[in-house]
Amino acid sequence: MSENPPLPRAGAIGPDLVEAFGPSQVHGGPELVQLLSPEGERVEHPEFALDLGDDEDEAIKGFYRDMVLTRRIDTEATALQRHGELGIWAQLLGQEAAQIGSGRALLPQDFVFPTYREHGVAWCRDIDPLRLLGLFRGVDQGGWNPNDGNFGLYTIVIGAQTLHAVGYAMGMQRDGIVGTGDAERDGAVVAYFGDGASSQGDVNESFIFSSVFNAPVVFFCQNNQWAISEPIERQSRIPLYQRALGFGFPGIRVDGNDVLACYAVTQAALRRAREGSGPTFVEAYTYRMGAHTTTDDPTRYRLSSELEHWKLKDPIARVRAYLTRNGIVDDDFFTDIEGEAEKLGEHLREGCKALPEPSPLSVFDQVYVDQTPELAAQKEGFAAYLDSFETAPEGALSR
Amino acid sequence: MTKITLAKGLNAGLRAAMEADPKVLIMGEDVGKLGGVFRITDGLQKDFGEDRVIDTPLAESGILGTAVGLAMRGYRPVCEIQFDGFVYPAYDQIVSQVAKIHFRSQGKVPMPIVIRIPFGGGIGAVEHHSESPEAQFAHTPGLKVVTCSNPVDGYWMIQQAIACDDPVVFLEPKRQYHADKAELDESREPEPLFGSRVVRQGSDLTLLAYGPMVKTCMQSAEAAAGEGRSIEVIDLRSLSPLDMDPVLASVRKTGRAVVTHEAHVNLGMGSEVAARITEECFYALEAPVLRVGGFDTPYPPSRIEEEWLPDLDRVLDAVDRSFAY
Numbered sequence: 001m002s003e004n005p006p007l008p009r010a011g012a013i014g015p016d017l018v019e020a021f022g023p024s025q026v027h028g029g030p031e032l033v034q035l036l037s038p039e040g041e042r043v044e045h046p047e048f049a050l051d052l053g054d055d056e057d058e059a060i061k062g063f064y065r066d067m068v069l070t071r072r073i074d075t076e077a078t079a080l081q082r083h084g085e086l087g088i089w090a091q092l093l094g095q096e097a098a099q100i101g102s103g104r105a106l107l108p109q110d111f112v113f114p115t116y117r118e119h120g121v122a123w124c125r126d127i128d129p130l131r132l133l134g135l136f137r138g139v140d141q142g143g144w145n146p147n148d149g150n151f152g153l154y155t156i157v158i159g160a161q162t163l164h165a166v167g168y169a170m171g172m173q174r175d176g177i178v179g180t181g182d183a184e185r186d187g188a189v190v191a192y193f194g195d196g197a198s199s200q201g202d203v204n205e206s207f208i209f210s211s212v213f214n215a216p217v218v219f220f221c222q223n224n225q226w227a228i229s230e231p232i233e234r235q236s237r238i239p240l241y242q243r244a245l246g247f248g249f250p251g252i253r254v255d256g257n258d259v260l261a262c263y264a265v266t267q268a269a270l271r272r273a274r275e276g277s278g279p280t281f282v283e284a285y286t287y288r289m290g291a292h293t294t295t296d297d298p299t300r301y302r303l304s305s306e307l308e309h310w311k312l313k314d315p316i317a318r319v320r321a322y323l324t325r326n327g328i329v330d331d332d333f334f335t336d337i338e339g340e341a342e343k344l345g346e347h348l349r350e351g352c353k354a355l356p357e358p359s360p361l362s363v364f365d366q367v368y369v370d371q372t373p374e375l376a377a378q379k380e381g382f383a384a385y386l387d388s389f390e391t392a393p394e395g396a397l398s399r
Numbered sequence: 400m401t402k403i404t405l406a407k408g409l410n411a412g413l414r415a416a417m418e419a420d421p422k423v424l425i426m427g428e429d430v431g432k433l434g435g436v437f438r439i440t441d442g443l444q445k446d447f448g449e450d451r452v453i454d455t456p457l458a459e460s461g462i463l464g465t466a467v468g469l470a471m472r473g474y475r476p477v478c479e480i481q482f483d484g485f486v487y488p489a490y491d492q493i494v495s496q497v498a499k500i501h502f503r504s505q506g507k508v509p510m511p512i513v514i515r516i517p518f519g520g521g522i523g524a525v526e527h528h529s530e531s532p533e534a535q536f537a538h539t540p541g542l543k544v545v546t547c548s549n550p551v552d553g554y555w556m557i558q559q560a561i562a563c564d565d566p567v568v569f570l571e572p573k574r575q576y577h578a579d580k581a582e583l584d585e586s587r588e589p590e591p592l593f594g595s596r597v598v599r600q601g602s603d604l605t606l607l608a609y610g611p612m613v614k615t616c617m618q619s620a621e622a623a624a625g626e627g628r629s630i631e632v633i634d635l636r637s638l639s640p641l642d643m644d645p646v647l648a649s650v651r652k653t654g655r656a657v658v659t660h661e662a663h664v665n666l667g668m669g670s671e672v673a674a675r676i677t678e679e680c681f682y683a684l685e686a687p688v689l690r691v692g693g694f695d696t697p698y699p700p701s702r703i704e705e706e707w708l709p710d711l712d713r714v715l716d717a718v719d720r721s722f723a724y
Contacts, residue, residue: 141503146471153504157495163461167468174450205461212456366506367540369564372640
């Protein structure tokens, strides 16, 4: 047997949970945790204090920069799709605060399981945004090593990654890095998914597994109100965060356009997970301001007035208002970030076109760790076939 | 040397794998205190603890999906699917995740997961307990698929599958679990996992089988010998990849081949095997490669399963048809 301490077992639903997240959250209470209003006013929340370390202003400036650059990645990639350089792009416009707030709450030892829209979280994990484009350009199916930066590959099957997250968290329990009290070592997992995914069996199974095994997982659901054309009302009759209690762990609804609240709530949930108190469901209440992907046309199913309403809650504008109003930054700050965004855009535009084309023969190489004789023979046959052309199909052999 | 059943062979093999590598985990429904409904994991939780022999919630997709995460964390999960017909809730995780993650990650994330599935019929069970879904997994790139037909293979093959860095669907002929005993000599070097094996020499016709049909085909060959026909029997053992060299060598010698399985004939393993034999041995064939298997119906109620399943007479009938060419 392992020398690890016994795994924490799930406790009864009762005072523990109430203590951890306060009666109002367990029982419904004031739904939305908010620390920065849409107008850029700091507000306090009785249960979630903002803990940004020694220099709060510097941290908030950092969030602003992260969000602006993340939005730039998104608009640049959207433009690359329009120019035919990407086959498709999944836009995150409007979800910058949810992703940066939660992403910046992570510690290096935590692990992330993303959907295909977590470009802002990838940014927080130091994944070169250029690497994100490979999947959408069709040159690869995941251009980064999940173990560098502890950021899993994008997962397109809706909700499948939530189970991977729970399994990974169960592995962390077995490795003895949960609830030891060592802040440098104790880790947790964040599973990202959306409101549409909340209907998937896998997501519900992941809730059950995480609950009964008390796994250190934060379920971070970006409820952006739309699953392609289907509104949240088609997925749930109750606020999503309220589902958590039925599975035996706390659920919180946070203003998903408030980067400070997303940071504070995710940080609390992660701390809870790392200390061995089990999973938490965070519903980041936000809005998909763009289309589902570049192939989608939201004008067919939703009113533009809805978008106008949500524009007033823009996640970036409110931080800018806060920084300006409180004299934390001057104009140079914004000019510098604009300059950075320009450079990032250039990096993406030029880098995208320079992404190496895969060789047709490379398809055979990573199907297995130990390639089968059958595949080796197929590869050989295909290579001979390609070589048999007097004039090779353009680029086929040079690749 | 001790004589053991297939169930004991698998149990001992699992135990040996768990002793050899602390990263090996067993996951499944009722695999703990109960030891599995077929007792294949009997006593393992007692000796290795609840953290390594995990009674999971009753959710097959959950079992495979969490196994993916555990594998990413460096573990080697051995997932038990209680019965063949219950694997389908996990089908998406197996086909879209387990099979593809190594490819999708460009080789950075291996998936050393074993999916144990008791398969096949003949035990008088209710529906969904007697199916043979092997072709669905053999058709999936990224998976390897093997099946054992006897206690000694069970002991070695499960250990080899667990040691394999690729995901392996491991099919166990449930009707053989507690049937025949065989002598296990642990000092003997095991044969390669992904190899087929000639289990009876012959010169007139090649009979191909795997899992539960190996015994049936051995009996068929014995009966045919009484009629003066010399039949070679090959246990395919590995369904993906297929080890065709011994098969092709045999067919070049005999000129005739019959492929058998319990699974439906249409697009079953026999179709692939027949195609490959035809492609490679066309001029050596005296007759078309024939297939014997389950009919293209759902698995029947158990009172008629013995008629539905290919048996000695149905195999010999195909042998006769082959010789009639």
